[in-house]
Amino acid sequence: MAxxxxxxxxxxxxxxxxxxxRLAATTLPSWRWTEPDDLQGxxxxxxxxxxxxxxxxxxxxxxxxxxxxxxxxxxxxxxLLDGAGRLLVANPAARAWFGLxxxxxxxxxxxxxxxxxxxxxxxEQAARAGAPVVGNLTLVFPEPRTLAMRAFPLADRGPTGxxxxxxxxxxxxRRLEVLRRDFVANASHELKTPVAAVRxxxxxxxxxxxxxxxxxxxxxxxxxxxxxxxxxLVRDLxxxxxxxxxxxxxxxxxxxxxxxxxxxxxxxxxxxxRVKLGTELRADVPVRGDRAQLGLLLSSLLDxxxxxxxxGGTVRVRLDAVEGRAVLQVADTGEGIPAGELSRxxxxxxxxxxxxxxQTGGTGLGLAIVRHVAxxxxxxxxxxxxxxxxxxxxxxxxxxxxxxx
Numbered sequence: 001m002a003x004x005x006x007x008x009x010x011x012x013x014x015x016x017x018x019x020x021x022r023l024a025a026t027t028l029p030s031w032r033w034t035e036p037d038d039l040q041g042x043x044x045x046x047x048x049x050x051x052x053x054x055x056x057x058x059x060x061x062x063x064x065x066x067x068x069x070x071x072x073x074x075x076x077x078x079x080l081l082d083g084a085g086r087l088l089v090a091n092p093a094a095r096a097w098f099g100l101x102x103x104x105x106x107x108x109x110x111x112x113x114x115x116x117x118x119x120x121x122x123x124e125q126a127a128r129a130g131a132p133v134v135g136n137l138t139l140v141f142p143e144p145r146t147l148a149m150r151a152f153p154l155a156d157r158g159p160t161g162x163x164x165x166x167x168x169x170x171x172x173x174r175r176l177e178v179l180r181r182d183f184v185a186n187a188s189h190e191l192k193t194p195v196a197a198v199r200x201x202x203x204x205x206x207x208x209x210x211x212x213x214x215x216x217x218x219x220x221x222x223x224x225x226x227x228x229x230x231x232x233l234v235r236d237l238x239x240x241x242x243x244x245x246x247x248x249x250x251x252x253x254x255x256x257x258x259x260x261x262x263x264x265x266x267x268x269x270x271x272x273x274r275v276k277l278g279t280e281l282r283a284d285v286p287v288r289g290d291r292a293q294l295g296l297l298l299s300s301l302l303d304x305x306x307x308x309x310x311x312g313g314t315v316r317v318r319l320d321a322v323e324g325r326a327v328l329q330v331a332d333t334g335e336g337i338p339a340g341e342l343s344r345x346x347x348x349x350x351x352x353x354x355x356x357x358x359q360t361g362g363t364g365l366g367l368a369i370v371r372h373v374a375x376x377x378x379x380x381x382x383x384x385x386x387x388x389x390x391x392x393x394x395x396x397x398x399x400x401x402x403x404x405x
Contacts (some may be wrong), residue, residue, distance in 0.1 A: 016042055024049050028056070077147070077167030079110070081123045087113050094167055099142040115141070119149065123163040126151035137167070146171045197222075236365040239296055240348070243372045248290040250401055255285045255294070255326055259319055262298045266306065274311040277302075280318045287326050288401025289377050297373040300366035301330040301393050308391075309334035324399050325379070331392040337385040345383060346371040370395070377402045 020042055024031040028049065071078055077094030081087055087110040090100055098114050111120045118137045126133045132152035139145045148168040153161050201222050263279055270277035287294075298317075305315040309332045318329040337345060344350050349364040370393070374381045378398045385391035 020046050020049070027053050075169075077169075079114075079119065079165040079167070081110050081120070081163045081165065083127060083161055083163075085110050085120045085123065088162065097139060097145060097147065097167065097169070119151075119165055122149055122151040123165055126153055126163055127161060136170075144171070145169060146174045236363045236369070240365050240369050240372070243293060243296070243369055243376065248293065248376060248402055250288055250290060253287050253289050253291045253294060255287055255319055255328070256281050256283060258291065258295055259298060259317055259328075262295055262302065263317055265299075266302050269306055270315065273306055273309070275306055275309050276314045277306075278314065278316045280316065282320045285319055285321045285326050285399075287377075287397055287399050289397065290373075293373045293376070294397075297370050297395065298328070298330075300369050301395075304366050304393075305330050305332040305334065305391075308332065313390075321399065326397045326399055328395040328397070329392055331390065333390040336387040336389050337383065337391055338387055339385075342383055342385060346381070367393075 024045075031049065031052070071089075071091045074091060074093060077097055078089070078091045079087060079094050080089035086107050087104075088106045090098070090104065092102075094100070095102065095104065100113065104113070109120075110123070111117050114120075116137065116139070118135065122133060122135045130153060132150055134151075135149045137147045137149055139147065146169075148170045149165055150168075151163055151165045153163050155161075259279060259281060263277060266277060302315065302317070309315055313333040315330065315332045318327075318331070320327045346367045348368040351364045371381050374395050374397065378401070379396045381393060381395045383391055383393050
């Protein structure tokens with residue numbers, strides 16, 4: 001009978017040893033078991049396992065926090081959905097794009113939370129395929145945005161695997177694609193018009209020249225004008241292409257001397273149009289910039305002003321320096337611009353009055369060139385205009401030069 005307590009104790013120790021061993025195998029698969037055969041040995045083993053588990057938990061917590069910081073720092077949006085379509089995780093970028101609060105409760109239906117069905121549908125498609133799938137999504141709230149989506153299933157255990165959906169903002173890329181298509185279409189149209197006119201006039205000239213030399217002479221003059229317009233358009237396209245390339249040959253530039261030089265080149269054109277061209281220049285306004293491009297900017301502004309100022313009008317160039325910035329103004333007493341058109345005058349090929357622009361020989365690219373040159377130098381351009389009273393274009397440029405690229 002005296003052996004019974006010892007035997008019972010041995011059974012309890014054996015049971016406890018099996019429990020501790022299962023615990024070690026579950027939580028620490030690589031744990032090296034020391035086979036303790038008494039209560040003190042099991043206590044020591046359990047203490048060592050506890051210490052290792054605590055260390056491992058701290059490592060996992062650090063890894064989780066690090067992964068969370070990386071997820072929060074991503075420019076792309078990341079969503080995590082479970083197999084039932086519930087939203088588990090949304091990083092800050094995704095929350096901002098969908099207008100979600102920072103304290104969003106996880107586990108709500110993704111379609112209801114996000115307000116669009118496409119994300120849940122793409123996640124379901126990825127779950128069925130067991131492979132990544134892609135798609136696009138257009139948002140209108142809280143602001144218009146186009147997103148490229150990629151959904152892929154995680155290698156989860158259990159019947160309801162989770163799906164990660166990554167989101168990339170391609171709004172700017174799509175906008176550039178539209179601009180590129182529009183530019184090609186507009187350029188093709190603008191080139192087609194004078195080319196067709198030259199061709200038609202040449203054919204008419206061949207027919208009329210033997211019988212009516214005077215008519216032939218008129219047609220030849222019109223061919224010359226159309227060819228000049230075509231040449232101007234091609235030169236403006238090349239200038240715009242060079243400006244948009246963003247390469248600047250930065251050097252000290254004497255803006256006073258540059259204005260005098262460019263304005264002097266337009267003196268004959270102003271006299272021919274019977275427009276008074278004057279300057280108001282503050283002495284010594286040096287800047288750092290690309291002299292050729294700044295000259296192109298001023299030429300485009302003067303050309304635009306002279307084309308839209310009637311005989312008897314005035315075009316005036318003013319140059320000043322204010323708080324470390326050069327301020328260049330070209331003001332005219334021309335026809336002015338309607339208030340509703342002011343925001344668009346710097347777009348490529350945009351004309352307020354298309355018929356008049358063709359009569360005066362404008363290409364619709366000059367003001368786009370002005371904007372690109374000003375912005376490339378770290379400055380900007382604005383227009384103030386009153387219909388029937390004229391327009392003033394103001395360019396501001398940092399004296400220190402363009403920002404480092």
